[in-house]
Amino acid sequence: MRVQTDCNVLELTQLASGGWTMTLESHGIAEQITAPGQFLHIRCGQGQLLRRPISICNWSARRDLIRVVFEARGEGTRWLSRRQVGDNLDVLGPLGNGFAMEENGRYLLVGGGIGVPPLLGCAVQGSRNCTAVLGFRSAGHAMLLEEFGQACLGGVRLATDDGSLGHHGFVDTLVRHELEQRQRYDGVLACGPKPMLKSVAVVCREKGVPCQVSMEERMGCGVGACLVCACRNAQSHYVHVCQDGPVFPAEEVDWNE
Numbered sequence: 001m002r003v004q005t006d007c008n009v010l011e012l013t014q015l016a017s018g019g020w021t022m023t024l025e026s027h028g029i030a031e032q033i034t035a036p037g038q039f040l041h042i043r044c045g046q047g048q049l050l051r052r053p054i055s056i057c058n059w060s061a062r063r064d065l066i067r068v069v070f071e072a073r074g075e076g077t078r079w080l081s082r083r084q085v086g087d088n089l090d091v092l093g094p095l096g097n098g099f100a101m102e103e104n105g106r107y108l109l110v111g112g113g114i115g116v117p118p119l120l121g122c123a124v125q126g127s128r129n130c131t132a133v134l135g136f137r138s139a140g141h142a143m144l145l146e147e148f149g150q151a152c153l154g155g156v157r158l159a160t161d162d163g164s165l166g167h168h169g170f171v172d173t174l175v176r177h178e179l180e181q182r183q184r185y186d187g188v189l190a191c192g193p194k195p196m197l198k199s200v201a202v203v204c205r206e207k208g209v210p211c212q213v214s215m216e217e218r219m220g221c222g223v224g225a226c227l228v229c230a231c232r233n234a235q236s237h238y239v240h241v242c243q244d245g246p247v248f249p250a251e252e253v254d255w256n257e
């Protein structure tokens with residue numbers, strides 16, 4: 001069940017990458033979360049400014065806490081980054097479906113840039129039996145590495161576009177290596193820019209490993225009522241990314257849309 005409520009900002013800290021980590025007292029939203037990869041719709045600013053979708057990075061239902069990690073990209077997220085501890089935010093959530101995971105399943109988590117945070121929830125809440133492949137523009141943009149290192153029993157592999165940390169190049173090379181060299185994975189869970197998701201999906205199809213991808217679309221209502229996030233899937237049916245997703249089996253995505 002989704003909840004709309006005022007959430008208290010308990011912590012807001014800038015990461016070395018330039019992004020922000022925010023912990024919210026969730027007033028009942030945390031206990032409604034059913035899967036990692038779901039998101040919150042946070043009203044960013046007063047007046048007409050719409051809500052902004054931000055993935056749940058981690059949560060504790062027992063302590064009523066939700067953590068989000070975000071980049072200040074435009075007006076809305078810049079406003080969010082200027083909140084103070086003690087401020088209230090108007091939050092709707094949890095929204096969307098999230099990643100389908102088996103408790104002891106073995107997963108390869110593949111994240112790119114600001115797509116990395118929700119995958120931490122997969123490792124902490126879904127299954128510890130994970131290996132993470134994380135890609136960033138450069139070493140300076142890398143985030144949450146220590147936490148992935150603690151959460152993923154299979155370890156963490158890194159790639160950067162400029163070679164300043166880990167493999168010089170894109171994550172799909174590391175994904176291919178993992179799927180060829182290592183023991184069987186029950187699935188690949190990916191979140192990041194669409195071209196990255198597309199190349200990961202190609203490798204998974206080649207290797208016969210099920211792949212789920214979390215898609216980013218601009219959103220309006222966040223609850224399936226406005227069509228802003230509607231797009232055509234591989235079967236040419238319209239889907240709402242906010243409600244039917246944001247996570248889809250890779251073979252259901254129309255990669256040419």
Ligand SMILES: Cc1cc2nc3c(=O)[nH]c(=O)nc-3n(C[C@H](O)[C@H](O)[C@H](O)COP(=O)(O)OP(=O)(O)OC[C@H]3O[C@@H](n4cnc5c(N)ncnc54)[C@H](O)[C@@H]3O)c2cc1C
Pocket residue numbers: 039052053054055056068069070071072073074075076077078114117118215216217218219246
């Ligand atoms: C399901 C979902 C989960 C997300 N999770 C996170 C997260 O955990 N952390 C995070 O930092 N961001 C996340 N985003 C992206 C975030 O919602 C956008 O960055 C935010 O809405 C931008 O709003 P703004 O007002 O700051 O910027 P705007 O001024 O609206 O836009 C700034 C720039 O970002 C682009 N942009 C805006 N919204 C989106 C979008 N939805 N997808 C792609 N590009 C966009 C615009 O085209 C523009 O170039 C998520 C998006 C979705 C759909």
Ligand code: FES
Pocket residue numbers: 218219220221222223224225226227228229230240241242243
């Ligand atoms: S954002 Fe309104 S239908 Fe998805």
